Amino acid sequence: MEALRFALPGMSLAALACGEGEPVLALHGWMDNAASFAPLAPFWRRGRLIALDLPGHGHSDHRQGAYYFVDYLYEIYQVVEQLGGQVHLLGHSMGAMLATSFAGLFPEKVKSLQLIDGLLPLSDAPHKAAQTLKAAILSRLKQTGRPSRVYPSIEAMAQARSEAGDFSPEQALPLVLRASIEKEDGFHWRTDPKLRTTSPIRLTAEQVESLLAGLCCPVRAYLGRTGLYSGDPGRLDRELALLGLREPVWLDGGHHLQLEAPADLVRLVEEMLTLT
Numbered sequence: 001m002e003a004l005r006f007a008l009p010g011m012s013l014a015a016l017a018c019g020e021g022e023p024v025l026a027l028h029g030w031m032d033n034a035a036s037f038a039p040l041a042p043f044w045r046r047g048r049l050i051a052l053d054l055p056g057h058g059h060s061d062h063r064q065g066a067y068y069f070v071d072y073l074y075e076i077y078q079v080v081e082q083l084g085g086q087v088h089l090l091g092h093s094m095g096a097m098l099a100t101s102f103a104g105l106f107p108e109k110v111k112s113l114q115l116i117d118g119l120l121p122l123s124d125a126p127h128k129a130a131q132t133l134k135a136a137i138l139s140r141l142k143q144t145g146r147p148s149r150v151y152p153s154i155e156a157m158a159q160a161r162s163e164a165g166d167f168s169p170e171q172a173l174p175l176v177l178r179a180s181i182e183k184e185d186g187f188h189w190r191t192d193p194k195l196r197t198t199s200p201i202r203l204t205a206e207q208v209e210s211l212l213a214g215l216c217c218p219v220r221a222y223l224g225r226t227g228l229y230s231g232d233p234g235r236l237d238r239e240l241a242l243l244g245l246r247e248p249v250w251l252d253g254g255h256h257l258q259l260e261a262p263a264d265l266v267r268l269v270e271e272m273l274t275l276t
Contacts, residue, residue: 001041003059004050008078014059017050022111023083024273026051027076027095029118029256031191033058035178036092039171039262046270047088052079054095056192058178066140067195069121069203072098073105080109088273092116092258093228096221100243104215112276113219114269117227117255119239121211124202136200143197150186157187166226166254174259212242220272221248222265227255 001016016034024047028036034051035058041049053060054072063071076098080087088111091099096118103110124132151157154173157180161172181190203211221243223229229236229248240248249268253260 014053021047024088027091029093035174038174043266062192093118097121104211107214115221139197171259223248224253
């Protein structure tokens with residue numbers, strides 16, 4: 001895939017791209033990076049797939065301060081403008097939540113919305129605000145000054161990433177190669193450690209519903225049979241209803257379908273692009 005960079009005020013974001021035609025902006029999950037979509041490249045035939053490294057991930061710059069969900073939307077808006085002002089969105093996990101939110105806020109900029117094992121932003125009841133804020137403050141204090149873990153090899157990093165996820169070390173390798181940097185004492189993660197701190201605020205269910213009010217593009221969701229929603233049918237039904245979807249497309253695999261079943265996923269994604 002081709003390396004790209006987007007210059008934003010005070011920040012530079014990296015991306016990987018392949019193909020030609022209308023832009024399909026791909027947004028990865030938390031602690032992943034643009035290489036999450038690299039397995040799609042050998043099968044990709046329709047449109048210009050642009051997989052973005054969100055701030056703090058992959059080869060993109062780190063933020064000076066904390067990471068808030070809503071700030072990603074500000075940065076995504078600027079990337080969409082640089083891509084011509086209108087895109088198809090493809091999001092995985094946190095990237096799917098961002099894609100849904102962006103499509104609801106700026107419907108004139110989104111031609112279609114495709115979601116991989118993620119649907120709506122996380123929400124909490126208002127009475128949990130104090131608990132959430134306290135946990136966030138303590139998580140920041142815990143993270144401050146914490147030494148970086150050092151690995152003897154890329155293979156050791158891939159094994160660790162595999163154990164923290166639901167995929168094999170071989171499937172983890174593209175993510176790890178983009179998320180690692182070699183120093184004198186061994187291999188370190190590039191990913192900003194501040195990403196591991198918890199959010200001080202969460203949207204309420206009513207606020208999430210408000211975000212979706214403007215959503216008007218075609219939507220399709222691809223969920224893993226052993227993925228995020230496999231054990232929570234209640235959550236799934238609520239989120240599908242808010243998206244106006246009767247059924248998702250179920251695929252064999254877990255949370256990272258783009259790593260586990262890239263050929264099947266590309267076929268379905270490009271089918272949707274053809275229809276829109």
